[in-house]
Amino acid sequence: MRSLSLFGATGSVGQSTLDLVRHDAASWQVSVLTAHSDVAGLAALAREFQVKLAVIADPSRYDELVAALAGTGIEVAAGPDALVDAAKHPVDLVVAAIVGIAGLAPTMAALEAGHNVALANKESLVSSGALMMQAARASGATILPIDSEHNAIFQCLTGSSLEDVRRIILTASGGPFRTKSAAEMAVMTPAQAVAHPNWSMGAKISVDSATMMNKGLELIEAHHLFPIGLEKIEILVHPQSVIHSLVEYRDRSTLAQLGSPDMRIPIASAMAWPRRMHAPCQPLDLTRIGRLDFEAPDEQRFPATALCRAAISEGGGRPAQLNAANEIAVAAFLAGKIGFTAIVDLVKHVMDHESPVAPTSLHDIFMVDAASRQHAQILMDAHAHG
Ligand code: NDP
DSSP: OEEEEEETTTSHHHHHHHHHHHHTGGGEEEEEEEESSOHHHHHHHHHHHTOSEEEESSGGGHHHHHHHTTTSOOEEEESHHHHHHHHTSOOSEEEEOOOSGGGHHHHHHHHHTTOEEEEOOHHHHHHHHHHHHHHHHHHTOOEEEOSHHHHHHHHHTTTOOGGGEEEEEEEEOOOTTTTOOHHHHHTOOHHHHTOOSSOOOOHHHHHHHHHTHHHHHHHHHHHHHSOSOGGGEEEEEOTTOOEEEEEEETTSOEEEEEOOSOTHHHHHHHHHTTSOOOOOOOOOOHHHHOOOOOBOOOTTTOTHHHHHHHHHHHOTTHHHHHHHHHHHHHHHHHTTSSOSTHHHHHHHHHHHHOOOOOOOSHHHHHHHHHHHHHHHHHHHHHHHHO
């Protein structure tokens, strides 16, 4: 039996992870579950999986969680520091599935404690990739990517050396607006943006997929996880989301990983690594799918990937700045405060008008993050009143 802690249990990746545990209950002991504010959801899961510790990130919900778990013997904690402490809890695997920069501190704590981390929380790696990779190296922890593209690359690299890799090709579905013009995109609503054609995901990553910022963030993720040089990582639009990414070796052999677009498949691969586990997912039926299509990305209509490339090329605090501005912009779009195309415009504006300090610590990353959020907010307020 293996033990796991799951950060972001009430989210889309969290639910998929727990579904896998339900199907293989004899093999897993869930020790820690966390959520942000969904007390009812967290308490129900904590009871179902008989966890040792349940943490609610919003400290104002502590009493509610205590009441919801009264008489169960489950320990309860609240607040960002409690998340960090929970990440040090001794387990075989930490699943990092919080959305946004809020996942960074617990993920770093888990890596520093030497825990293997199944990583979905891409914003932490985007903002703080160098520090995270360094922490993993220092403690001997392994980062097992859950993002389907990086999980595919990780699988295609098994048994091989990065030195032999000529190219990594990150596939992208193109999102719900793949065929839309810039003018059509400008009037798209949050409901239309979160309606992803292939994947069922949380709201933030769904909007990121629609702007293609998600692919840009993934480019930065890949740059840290598989350091072969940014110029050797390419993006290929593949609307069916069946090939999850490809690795081309110097002998021109190209390996790809395929599967139905179901997050339980990459999650199962990370959970069971270096072995395999049963996943209750649809088998890949290529006869039914019939054809696979590919297109070059269009950076005129979707400028986010170019911004991400520029951010990682410049390095320093740029990726953290970009990530923070994007989080603010996506939240504003989802709240109906700005239009769809204003998301990437806002990120670009912040990057054009502020040079972040080069971070050397987590503290510095949080400073860059806060400054970028504040800048994005000021720009939005000025726009709203202008
Ligand atoms: P969801 O929005 O569905 O879930 C987010 C989870 O994080 C919830 O448990 C939420 O708690 C918790 N959370 C939110 N804000 C905070 C906070 N400030 N502090 C602590 N916990 C918080 O997101 P997804 O599951 O879609 O995505 C999670 C991560 O995985 C993201 O980084 C995303 O990019 C990545 N990812 C997701 C994929 C997917 O298919 N969904 C695919 C690949 C990567 P509560 O419910 O209480 O709000």
